[in-house]
Amino acid sequence: MEIKVPLSISGIWFPVVNEANLLESGSIGLALTLEPYITAEIRSGSGIIFNDVEVNIPNYEILRQKLGEYKLIVYSQVPLGYGYGLSGAISLAYALGVRELKSISEKDAVNVAHISDIIAGNGLGDVIAQYYGGGLIYRKKPGGLGYGDVEIISMDWSNYPIFSQLISQLPTKSIIKKSELALSLIDDFLKAPSPVKFIEVARKFTESLGFTSDYPYSYRKKGIIVKIFEPDYGVWIKHKIASRGAFVI
Numbered sequence: 001m002e003i004k005v006p007l008s009i010s011g012i013w014f015p016v017v018n019e020a021n022l023l024e025s026g027s028i029g030l031a032l033t034l035e036p037y038i039t040a041e042i043r044s045g046s047g048i049i050f051n052d053v054e055v056n057i058p059n060y061e062i063l064r065q066k067l068g069e070y071k072l073i074v075y076s077q078v079p080l081g082y083g084y085g086l087s088g089a090i091s092l093a094y095a096l097g098v099r100e101l102k103s104i105s106e107k108d109a110v111n112v113a114h115i116s117d118i119i120a121g122n123g124l125g126d127v128i129a130q131y132y133g134g135g136l137i138y139r140k141k142p143g144g145l146g147y148g149d150v151e152i153i154s155m156d157w158s159n160y161p162i163f164s165q166l167i168s169q170l171p172t173k174s175i176i177k178k179s180e181l182a183l184s185l186i187d188d189f190l191k192a193p194s195p196v197k198f199i200e201v202a203r204k205f206t207e208s209l210g211f212t213s214d215y216p217y218s219y220r221k222k223g224i225i226v227k228i229f230e231p232d233y234g235v236w237i238k239h240k241i242a243s244r245g246a247f248v249i
Contacts, residue, residue, distance in 0.1 A: 048060055083170070
């Protein structure tokens with residue numbers, strides 16, 4: 001059994017946390033769901049093995065408590081801690097793997113992954129974006145599966161190749177800030193959605209948080225630069241729009 005989960009790189013986010021009900025918590029925002037997918041296998045044992053190295057992510061303790069103790073073996077072509085939504089992807093892979101082994105609904109499993117990312121402070125919408133996949137995700141209403149509201153914005157990306165460049169590792173908590181600018185930029189994007197418009201509004205938003213990029217048609221999210229069109233220089237990772245959300249084969 002293999003679990004595949006796409007990457008999630010947010011461009012705009014507006015945190016909404018309801019301490020009384022974490023399933024209604026998350027964020028309103030726009031995020032790219034991208035290949036390459038992470039690949040994971042769930043086995044008996046404990047811990048998270050990431051590219052052959054055991055890693056400690058705070059999500060795991062919550063997943064273990066709520067879903068049971070298993071070992072997740074993860075392979076990824078991008079590193080942890082830069083802004084690819086890997087904590088959410090790992091949590092979702094764990095939940096979907098357990099779903100195959102135990103009598104638990106997919107909705108409940110996904111929502112445990114969602115809650116684990118919120119409690120750990122590693123993400124406020126990656127899990128839901130990765131569950132749906134399929135391109136640019138608009139999180140219209142925050143929350144887990146059955147609580148939030150998600151729309152896949154259909155756009156033709158064939159003439160807009162997507163690249164990312166590693167800058168530095170940063171904690172997600174450093175960028176979870178509430179800004180009314182986020183909502184106005186989302187509204188601006190929705191008036192005429194396009195790949196170029198997405199990059200434009202994402203750049204305005206992330207620059208307002210102090211994250212800048214020297215490259216044209218790009219923005220910086222946490223520890224990575226996201227860019228459309230072929231770069232003239234530098235070392236880059238090439239992506240494709242994720243054709244679908246997380247799945248098990």
